[in-house]
Amino acid sequence: MNVIVSLILSGGAISILxxxxxxxxxxxxYVFGIHLEWLFGIVIPYLAVIIFFVGIVYRVVKWAKCPVPFRIPSTCGQQYTLPWIKRNYAEKLDNPFTKAGVVGRMILEVLCFRSLFRNTKLNFGDGLHVRYASSKWLWLAAMGFHYCFLIVLIRHLRFFTEPMPFFVSIIEKVDGFFQFFLPVAYQSGLLLGAALTFLLLRRLLIPQVRYVSLPADYFPLFLILTIAGTGILMRYVFKADVVSIKELTMGLVTFSPKIPEGISVLFYIHLFLVSVLFAYFPFSKLVHMSGVFLSPTRNLSNNNRAVRHINPWNPKVKLHTYEEYEDDFREKMIEAGLPVEKKVAPTEQKE
Amino acid sequence: MAEIPKSWNVPSPDGLVKEVDHSPASMGLQKGWMSTTPVEIKPGMHCYAALPKRSKALGMPNPRNWSAMDEDWKLPRNWKEIVLEGMKERLGKFRSFQLFMDICVRCGACADKCHYFIGSADPKNMPVLRAELLRSVYRKNFTTAGKLLGPIAGARDLTLDVLKEWWYYLYQCSECRRCSVFCPYGIDTAEITMMGRELTNLLGLNIDWIAAPIDFCYRTGNHMGIQPHAYKEMMEFFVDEVENYTGVRVEPSFNRKGAEILFVTPSGDVFGDPGTYTAMGYLVLFHELGLDVTWSTYASEGGNFGLFTSNEVMKRLNAKMYAEAKRLGVKWILGGECGHMWRVCNQYMGTMNLDMAKGSKMEEPVSPITGTKFENAKSTKMVHICEFTADLIRNNKLKLDPSRNDHLTVTMHDSCNPARGMGFFEEPRYVIKNVCNHFYDMPENTIREQTFCCGAGSGLNAGEDMELRMRGGLPRANAVKYVHEKYGVNKLACICAIDRAVLVDLMQYFVPEVDVTGIHEMVANAMILEGEKEKTVDLRGEPLPGKEDSK
Incomplete structure (x- = not known):
């Protein structure tokens, strides 16, 4: 699966979608007089949301049912030890001894991408000049992408609530802070596009990353880019009929679905791609969103020596006992003056 | 430059580095990585196959003579079934394995974090790709998308070529966990390698450098296969040496019932230089303190190559520590300087074997010298010797003259396992700084949790894979070279027996001016002993600073 085939496959899939x-x-x-708006406006979105939730629950339950035999955190700071070896807050979070520490570590990991923040870049110079420089671009793009996506999602609540919750209008105000363009341009949309473009270019231009990439890595990038693109088009170029759209979306959330007149095909494309994203989510690498919470190298405390961790399937194994060991070496041990449990049995004494 | 032995079969350091290109033509546009199988198994980059006589005592499957270089690996006819069954079983037993198969996004943050990739530039040594080798088979056999879409979904069949590729790269990973520090989801390649190695062991595909130690350890109590009488003899040799150099006769005891403390350390330190000087350091320390401690010939191994084989073997070898502690009636266990030993003793031992300590006299460890309670070890009852010594120094229980180490300019190599499987950074540094006047850390991206492997961890410290070891050790050697040139560092301290054995070679190759030491060798050298003669030499018999003429 080389990069060209990967791009063609995922690009082709998006075109079809x-x-x-x-x-x-x-x-x-036009051609047959058949109307399928109900399918794309009602049935598929409902199905997608059901698949999303059922799928995520299925995945998480499957992981959660799987035991954690050993407590194996990656320790990224000084351990809890002698009382006079002081640990700062960063160390308490990067190598937690308590549950509170673990919670803190997970919050940092999930909300701030702590581990990615450590990223370094290898500079392999001439001869033995290997150096490592801090490299935060991936972290920045990842933060930019995820948070902008979140803001965009929250802004979309305006289509699913009546009256609109206060935080949605606050976010809209903040997001349109610079008040340029008409209608006011949201920074989140632009940043989302920029971050996605960076992530895509990075994947294409860094040889190592390109080499490990699969169609499953390009496809979600293309999909989300297209979703963002159609959204931006509807807001700024081919203005969508927001009142009708809200009628449709409110119909969906109140379980009284209906298809109003005057909704453009662009909206149906947008909605269909969003539905695809929802349905694709649980069965793709995108489940890292829920998986990160269960990662045993992050969500366990480094207190094995103080608190025993139980392995539910701790195997029964055959041990080579001391008695067997002494049987093997008894005479040599006695000769060397090592203490033994059993003296040599009289029958074995040859003298 | 020091002479590089011909038997190593490696190019010069410059030559070795020159070939390294991290974006080689093979990473171009034409070929995806899946179409690069079969892999070329290169000599010098892998270890010899396990001999059939190994591990018979442990009942490991499919014993036979085989070689990775041969076409025919003499696998059981149903090998594929065995592997897939084994995979299924482990997916259900280890959440780490199941999760790490599912959630990787291939962001590539791990790619340039692996010492083997840095030194070899082999794309399949990128942690992400090492894991994808297994993931591709996982997708094909355990996911719907993989079954339906095949290569489009990144899935591929488990063929003999794929299995060989697995083997080659699973035994080119030292389970150091450096990549896991940088992974945004904490995906730990060590876990994947451990699972993969368990699978290869179902087919009898272990390497001899692991199979022999586990066989020895099971029967004789230690990896080196030292029998009890020989173990005692070797220690007696140390006793003579110590007396020779210090004028003090130490009196270690073995298998002694009723001792307060059982001391367990890797047998490598009893067996080979420079670990032996660290072993002598322990003897000196225990004697000076008058510690009620015993060594054991039965539990004469701290290390555990079972960790590199399977969780069952690890458990079987580790069980001896508690069994012996119980038999001898000790209160707690003191553990020597070792890397993977402490991964096992910190993250696995209590879980696996604490039941064996039931009914024993073991209790929460308390230092008999300072009265300090080691609260962080109250469950496993096992204390690291650096914690123990740091506590002694803090409480002024050791008479130290650090100027005896003034000829040393020291840096410290954090061993991967205590670093990323424990967080053991300040204790050894505190000890070093109190016994040496000249200490300089290496650059921050190469120490502590970001430390680099010695290049030979996880059972890869053999003699036939020197190229792999030198390539993997390159980042570590490079950082040592940096502090050598900047501060004149001439001693590389470490708390790991494998480090002590392999860093000597690595330094000889890249930075021959730097020598390797354990920490307790330096501790003993700095100690002012009760009744010592006028000291002119250290534990190696080399002159102390200012005493060069007196020998």
């Missing part, structure tokens, strides 16, 4: 709602909603009514 765009073509499906386009043809179904735009062409079918």
């Amino acid at each position: 765009v073509a499906i709602p386009f043809l179904a909603v735009w062409a079918l009514p």
Whole structure:
């Protein structure tokens, strides 16, 4: 699977995914007089959300049912030890001894991408000049992408709530702080696009990363880029009929779905791709979102010597006992003056 | 430059580095990594296969003569079934394995963190790709997308070529966990390698450098296969040496019932230089303190090559420590300087074997000299000797003259396992700084939790894979070279017996001006002993600073 095939496959998949709602909603009514808006506006979104939740629950339950035989945190700071060896807050979080420390470590990991923040870059110079420099670009792009995506999601709550919760309008205000363009441009959308582009370029241009990439790495990037793209188009270029769309989305959340008139095909493409993303999520690498919480190298405290960790399937194994060992070496041990449990049995004494 | 032995079969350091290209043409656009199988198994980059006589006592499967260089690996006919069954079983038993198969996003943060990738530039030594070798088979056999879409979903069949590729790269990973520090999801390649090695062991594909030690350890009590009488004899030799150099006759005891403390340390330190000087250091320390401690010939191994074989073998070898502690009636166990030993003793021992301590006289460790309670070891009842000594120094219980080490300019190599499997950074540094006047750390990206492997961890410290060891050791050697040139460092201190054995070679190759030592060798050299003669030499018989003429 080389990079070209990967790009063609994932690019092709996105094209097909765009073509499906386009043809179904735009062409079918013209050619055959068939209307499928209900399928793309109601059935598929519902299905996607169901698949998303059932899928995530399935994945998490599967992981959670799997035992953690050993307590194996990666310790990234000084251990809890003699009382006069002081540990600063960073060390208490990077090598937690208590549950509170673990919670702190997980918060840092999930909200701040702590481990990625450590990233370094290898500079392999001439001869023996190997150096490591701090490299925060990946961390920055990852933070930018995830938080912008979150803000965009929260902003979309305006379509699913009536009245709109206060925090949605606050976020909208902050997000449109610079008040340029009309309608006011949201920074989150632009940053999201920029971060995604960085992540894609990085994947394509860094030889090592390109080499390990699969279609499953390009596909979600393309998918989210296309979703963002169609969203931006609807807001700034081909203005969507927001009132009708809200009628549809409110119908969905209140379980009284209906298809209002006047919704453009662009919206159906956007909605279909979002549905695909939801349905794809639990069965792809995107489940790292829930997986990170269960990672045994992060969510356990380094207190093995103080508190025993139980392995539910701790195997029964055959031990080479001291008695067997002494049987093997008794005479040599006696000769060397080593203490033994049993003297040589009289029958074995040859003299 | 010191002479590099011909038998190592390695190019000169410059030549070795020159070939390294981290974005080689093979990473170009034409070929994906999956189409680069079969792998070329290169001499010098792998260890010899386990001999059939090994591990018979442990009942390991498929004993036979075989070689990785041969076409035919003499596998059981149903090998594929065995591997896939084994994989299925382990996916259900280890959350780490199941999760790490599922959540990698291939961000590549780990790629340039692996010492073997840095030194060899072999793309499959990137931790992410090492894991993908297994993940691809996982997807094909255990995920719907993989079954339906095959290579499009990154899935591939388990073929003989794939198995050989697994083996080659699973035994080019030292389970050092450096990549896991940088992974945003904490994916730990050591876990994946451990699972992979368990699978290879189902087919009898262990390497002899691991199989022999586990066989020896099971029967004779230690990796080196030293029998009890010989163990005692070797220690008696140390006793004479110590007397020779210090004028003090130490009196270690063996298998002594009723001792307060059982001391367990890797047998490598009894067996080979420069670990032997560290062993002598322990003897000196215990004698000076009058510690009620016994050595054991049965539990004469701290290390545990079972960790590199399977969790069952690890448990079987480790069990001796508690069994012996109980038999001898000791209160607690003191553990010597060792790397992977402390990964096992910190993260596995209590879980695996604490039941064996039931009914014993063991209790929460208390230093008989200072009265300090080692609260952090109250469950396993096992204390690291550096914790013990740091506590002694802190409480002024040792008479030290650090100027006796003034000819040393010291840096410290954090061993991977105590670093990333324990967080053992300040204790050894505190001890070193109190017994030496000249200490300089290496650059921050190469020490503590970011420390680099010696290049030969996890059972790869053989003699036939010197190229792999030198390549893997390159980042470590490079950092030592840096402090050698900047501060004149001439001693590399470490708290690991494998380090003591292999860093000597690595230094000889890259930085021959630097020598290797354990910490308790330096401690003993700095100690002012009761009744010592006028000291002119250290435990190696080499003159102390200012005493060069007196020999």
